[in-house]
Amino acid sequence: MNRSHSSGPSRPLQSTPLEPGRPAHPFWPADHQQVLTRGLALWLDDERPAPPGWICVTTASEAIRVLQSQTIRTISLDHDLGPESAGTGYDVATWLEEQAFRGTLELGLDTRVHSANPVGRARMIAALAQVR
Numbered sequence: 577m578n579r580s581h582s583s584g585p586s587r588p589l590q591s592t593p594l595e596p597g598r599p600a601h602p603f604w605p606a607d608h609q610q611v612l613t614r615g616l617a618l619w620l621d622d623e624r625p626a627p628p629g630w631i632c633v634t635t636a637s638e639a640i641r642v643l644q645s646q647t648i649r650t651i652s653l654d655h656d657l658g659p660e661s662a663g664t665g666y667d668v669a670t671w672l673e674e675q676a677f678r679g680t681l682e683l684g685l686d687t688r689v690h691s692a693n694p695v696g697r698a699r700m701i702a703a704l705a706q707v708r
Contacts, residue, residue, distance in 0.1 A: 614686070615649030618642055620665055621690070622658045636663025640671050652688040655696025665689070666696060669703035676707045 619626035620639045626632035631646070633639045635657055642648065651672075653665035675681035687704040691697045 616646055617650040617652070618646075618648045619652050620657070620668060621654040622656075622662060624654065624690070634658075634662065636665070636667040636671075639668045643668075643672070647682065648685065650686040650688065652690050653700055655689075655691035655693040655700060664696065665691060666699050666703065669700040669707075673703045673706045681707065 617627075617630040618639060619630040619632045620634075620636070621632070622634040630652075631642060631648075633642060639651070639653075643651070651668075653668055655665040657664055669687075672681060672685070672687065685707060687707055689697050689700045689704070691700065
């Protein structure tokens with residue numbers, strides 16, 4: 577996989593709609609459209625496109641910034657985000673775990689993991705189990 581990143585501006589936060597007839601991405605949750613009826617959804621991934629209507633970020637710090645400034649109802653995390661400076665999905669999962677411990681996380685956050693990294697996936701799922 578190509579993990580190179582330009583030093584230019586980051587991708588826009590809002591995902592763009594797909595062309596009609598284009599198939600859903602295999603990493604998208606089956607209910608990716610229904611999720612939006614519950615409120616804002618956040619997709620953390622540096623390579624895979626976000627489902628239509630989801631807010632898309634590519635770094636852990638961007639994800640945390642959005643979580644701090646918006647009421648997110650669903651989040652789906654990838655683990656590997658390219659360069660070390662981008663952080664990992666695990667960084668976001670442990671931040672969420674810490675917020676839940678402190679009592680500062682709004683209840684009802686639907687957490688998901690779409691990472692193909694089996695070790696990172698397991699670590700994120702364990703951290704996110706504390707958020708529910």
